[in-house]
Amino acid sequence: MEFLFLLATIGLILGLKFMGDPVRAVLGNAVAAISVVVALIGVAITSYEPAAGAGTFNILLLAGLLAAGTIIGRLLAVRVPMTGMPQLVAMLNGFGGLAAVIIALIEGLAHPIGDDMRTTGGLLLLSAVFGGVAFTGSLVAHSKLEGKKLPKARRGHIVAARALLWAMVALFALYMLAPVPVIPFTTVLLLMAVISLVFGALFTLPIGGADMPVLICFLVALHGLVALLAGMFFQDTVMLIGGVLVGATGILLTLQMSKAMNRTLRSVLAGVIKRDTGGSEREQDIRPISAAETASLLAFSRQVAIIPGYGMAVSQAQGTCQEMQTALERMGATVHYIIHPVAGRMPGHMNVLLAEANVAYESILSMEDVNDVMGRYDAVLVIGANDVVNPAAETDADSSIYGMPIIRAYAAKQVVVLKRGMATGYSGEMNLLFDRANCRLLFGDARSSLRTIIDELKRI
Amino acid sequence: MTMEFTYHITSIDGLFILAMSLLLGFEVIKNVPAVLHTPLMSGSNAISGIILFGGLIQLMSTPPDRVWVLLFASIAVLLGAINIAGGFFVTHRMLAMFQVRKKDGRKP
Numbered sequence: 001m002e003f004l005f006l007l008a009t010i011g012l013i014l015g016l017k018f019m020g021d022p023v024r025a026v027l028g029n030a031v032a033a034i035s036v037v038v039a040l041i042g043v044a045i046t047s048y049e050p051a052a053g054a055g056t057f058n059i060l061l062l063a064g065l066l067a068a069g070t071i072i073g074r075l076l077a078v079r080v081p082m083t084g085m086p087q088l089v090a091m092l093n094g095f096g097g098l099a100a101v102i103i104a105l106i107e108g109l110a111h112p113i114g115d116d117m118r119t120t121g122g123l124l125l126l127s128a129v130f131g132g133v134a135f136t137g138s139l140v141a142h143s144k145l146e147g148k149k150l151p152k153a154r155r156g157h158i159v160a161a162r163a164l165l166w167a168m169v170a171l172f173a174l175y176m177l178a179p180v181p182v183i184p185f186t187t188v189l190l191l192m193a194v195i196s197l198v199f200g201a202l203f204t205l206p207i208g209g210a211d212m213p214v215l216i217c218f219l220v221a222l223h224g225l226v227a228l229l230a231g232m233f234f235q236d237t238v239m240l241i242g243g244v245l246v247g248a249t250g251i252l253l254t255l256q257m258s259k260a261m262n263r264t265l266r267s268v269l270a271g272v273i274k275r276d277t278g279g280s281e282r283e284q285d286i287r288p289i290s291a292a293e294t295a296s297l298l299a300f301s302r303q304v305a306i307i308p309g310y311g312m313a314v315s316q317a318q319g320t321c322q323e324m325q326t327a328l329e330r331m332g333a334t335v336h337y338i339i340h341p342v343a344g345r346m347p348g349h350m351n352v353l354l355a356e357a358n359v360a361y362e363s364i365l366s367m368e369d370v371n372d373v374m375g376r377y378d379a380v381l382v383i384g385a386n387d388v389v390n391p392a393a394e395t396d397a398d399s400s401i402y403g404m405p406i407i408r409a410y411a412a413k414q415v416v417v418l419k420r421g422m423a424t425g426y427s428g429e430m431n432l433l434f435d436r437a438n439c440r441l442l443f444g445d446a447r448s449s450l451r452t453i454i455d456e457l458k459r460i
Numbered sequence: 461m462t463m464e465f466t467y468h469i470t471s472i473d474g475l476f477i478l479a480m481s482l483l484l485g486f487e488v489i490k491n492v493p494a495v496l497h498t499p500l501m502s503g504s505n506a507i508s509g510i511i512l513f514g515g516l517i518q519l520m521s522t523p524p525d526r527v528w529v530l531l532f533a534s535i536a537v538l539l540g541a542i543n544i545a546g547g548f549f550v551t552h553r554m555l556a557m558f559q560v561r562k563k564d565g566r567k568p
Contacts, residue, residue, distance in 0.1 A: 012507060013488060019503050019551075020492035026555045029503055033548040036510055043513045044520060053523025058530075062519055065534055069541020076542070077549035082557075088550060089502050092543045096509045099539040102532050103514040110518075110529045131511075220501055223508040228478075230514045239513050241481050246508040248485030249500060341494060348497030355495075355557045366494060 004042045009241045011035030016245050039238040040066075082356040083313045086216060086346040087145040093219050094138030100131025100226045101193055107233070108189040115181050120233065122176050125192055127229040129168060132196030133203070134222045140204035141215055145345055153206035158270070161202040164195050171195075207268065210310075210387065212345040214257045214268045221250025253347055260341035262393075262404040284430065289440035291449050294381075294416050295456030301378035301414075304328055305336045305370070307407055308350050309343045311384015311420070317447040318357040321383065324450050325359065327457045336377075337364045338407050340388035367407050374411035382409055382417040382433075383446050389417075392432045399429050415439040418446045499554045506547020512540020 012035045018028025044062060048054060073092075080088045104127050113121045143150055175181075175188050183191075207215050224246025231240030258265045289297075298304060306325070312318060325335045337359065339350045354364060374380075382389055389409040392399040409415050410433055417434065419441055433439050442449055492500055515536035522529050 013484065016500075016504065016507070017488045019500055020489050020496060022493060022496060022558070025496060025499060025558070026552065029499070029548060029551045029555055032503060032507055033544075033552075036507065036544055036548075039510070040513065040516065043516055047517040047520040049521040052521045053525070054520055055524065057524045058520055058522070061530070061534060062516065062537065065519075065537045066541050069538050070545040072538075073542040073545025073547070074549050076546045077553060080550065082554075085498060085502070085550070085554070088546070089498075089505055092502075092509075092546045093505050095539040095546075096505070096511055096543040099509075099515060099536040099543065100511045102536040102539075103511065103518065106518055106529055106532050106536070107514070110526070217501065220505050220508065223505065223511075227508045227511045230511050234514055234517055236513055236517075237477070239510050240477065242507050242510045244478065244481040245485045245488070246504040248482060249489050249504040252486060252489055253497060253501065339494065346498055347501060348494050348499075351495045352498045352554055352557075355554070361495075364495070 001042055001046055004038060005238050008035040008039035008042065008238050011038070012238070012242050012245060016249070035238075036242075043236065043238075082352055083316060085352055086212065086344075086349060087142050089346065090138045090142040090145060090216060090219070093216075093223050094135050094142060096223050097131045097134030097136075097138060097219075097226070100223075100230065101128055101135060101197075103230065104128035104131060105189065105193060109186055113185050115185075118176055121185050121189075122172070123229050123233045125172055125175065125189060127226050127233065128189060128193045129172075129196040130222050130226045130229065132193055133200035134219050134226060136197050136200030137204045137215075137222075138219050140201050141207075141212065141219065144204075145212065150205065157202050157205050161199055164199040164202065168192055168195050168199065203269070210342065211261075211268045213342050213347050213349070214254055214261070214265070216346050217250050217254040217257055218265075218269065219250075221247050221254055224248075224250050257342055257347055260405065262401075284434050286434055287440045289416055289442050291442060291444075291452035292456050294442055294449075295453045296460065297379055297414060297416065298328060298333070298381075298453065299331060299457060299460045301328075302333055303336075303377045303379075304333050305338050305374075305377045305380045305409075305412065307338050307340070307343075307380060307382045307385050307389060307409055308353070309340075309383065309385025309388060310345060310349075311386075311418075311446055313344060313349065313353055314384065315446040317383060317450055318353040318359075320447050320450040320454070322354075322357040322359050324454050324457070325363070327454055331457070331460075335363060336370070338367060338370055339364060340367050340385070340407055343385055343388055367405065371408050374408045375413070377412040378414065380409045380412040380415045382415065383450075384418065386431055387429065389433055390429060390431045391436070392429055396432065401429055409433060410436050410439070413438065416442055418442050418444075418449050420445060495558065499551050499558075502547050502554070503551040506544050506551060509540050509543030509547060512537050512544065515540060 011031050015028045015032025018024040104124050108124050171192055224243050227239055228243030231243050258268055328335050343350045387401055389407050391410050393401045393404045393406045515533045518533040
């Protein structure tokens with residue numbers, strides 16, 4: 001049996017390793033999934049205790065639950081549209097968080113923990129707290145991604161969240177350090193679980209849309225940490241290693257994302273209150289362009305680049321975009337997609353969308369590949385991206401996005417920005433790109449604009 | 461519930477395992493290309509669903525007359541199972557999409 005667990009652990013590590021390699025990713029996912037199932041069966045067998053009164057009923061119950069969970073999970077996975085991927089991950093992460101809280105509560109309430117076992121108690125407290133934060137945090141993130149109306153974030157939320165955080169730290173310290181127990185363990189556990197649930201919601205509320213990639217990674221990392229703690233608690237090595245791997249993945253991606261935005265993790269997680277951009281408003285010199293003009297501009301371009309952003313996901317324009325690419329390529333142009341690391345609402349969000357639209361691998365480039373040679377593009381189409389092409393990040397030291405690496409769209413010969421309206425990007429900063437002489441704006445829904453462009457192209 | 465520890469997390473062995481696996485974890489997923497970020501997230505999220513082992517241990521060692529414990533452990537196991545199954549299936553769906561596209565892309 002021990003051997004089985006060893007195999008499962010190695011499977012998890014190898015699976016995750018393969019998942020980081022484009023060629024072997026499918027295999028990696030399968031290996032990881034099989035390892036989890038193997039370990040699951042092993043744990044079920046070793047933890048089966050007829051002596052404690054468990055019987056056939058327990059086995060049937062477990063089998064039923066696992067079957068039901070698999071069916072529900074599979075339905076969710078098949079039904080979700082590719083644009084809804086961040087929401088699904090957030091929701092699944094929330095489920096896992098809730099499961100962790102319940103498990104910790106059962107453990108603490110049904111099996112009393114003596115005062116001489118504080119390390120064990122501490123592990124339980126921490127896993128309840130992290131699970132709670134991951135649960136409500138993921139739920140709020142999910143609602144935000146779904147675009148549901150949530151109460152507006154106020155200063156008070158941030159202050160309250162900080163107070164709750166300190167309350168948890170104090171409670172934890174009190175439990176761990178007090179020579180004689182001041183509050184019974186069960187009370188501490190319940191209190192901390194409740195506080196963590198409230199805290200999770202409060203702390204996520206002020207974190208805005210463009211910071212979602214960082215937030216989701218962070219929540220996944222947190223969930224991994226819970227698995228790690230639970231692994232310690234239950235003395236289960238597979239759980240422990242699995243938790244560590246997930247935690248490491250989450251933390252690494254979190255750091256990568258915040259680096260791509262030139263922000264510290266701290267400043268992302270502290271939340272942002274939308275400031276009133278009162279004084280800095282000024283009239284921008286905007287030059288609109290029609291879809292027909294855009295089409296003729298594209299028709300005479302040899303090198304075209306497309307910079308997608310969250311707006312493309314919102315208007316579901318990826319398929320239409322691919323059609324336009326085909327049309328342009330038939331006319332002899334080269335079309336590239338340039339993807340900013342934090343475009344969209346989760347890491348790699350744009351890659352998934354373009355993959356869904358069957359965009360070829362070779363035509364997708366990253367920011368670093370092209371920034372120095374942007375001048376070679378005759379036309380750049382910015383679809384639903386804003387802050388990631390704002391030159392203020394390079395030129396305006398007062399800007400809140402100053403220092404963030406951007407795609408240098410402005411360096412191309414001609415830029416056309418597809419926009420719904422004059423709203424600013426997530427940062428609230430005015431986009432200085434629109435002032436540039438080589439930039440023109442095409443107003444309207446991205447998908448219908450692209451549709452018109454394709455129709456016009458066919459006529460040329 | 462009996463707690464027969466084969467190793468103690470406070471012992472140096474436990475910390476050793478922790479440190480090694482942390483290092484290993486970072487090493488394994490360093491330098492993942494951006495294309496794979498989303499599948500990697502959903503895949504690792506699925507793995508973290510193994511938190512359900514805790515509920516499973518509880519479920520398998522509780523007599524049927526402790527209704528409340530069984531009920532809540534069942535909820536935890538169900539949620540965990542959804543987390544794992546949903547995560548792996550959706551990751552597979554995404555990766556399969558990448559795969560198909562690559563084959564298409566190679567054709568002229």
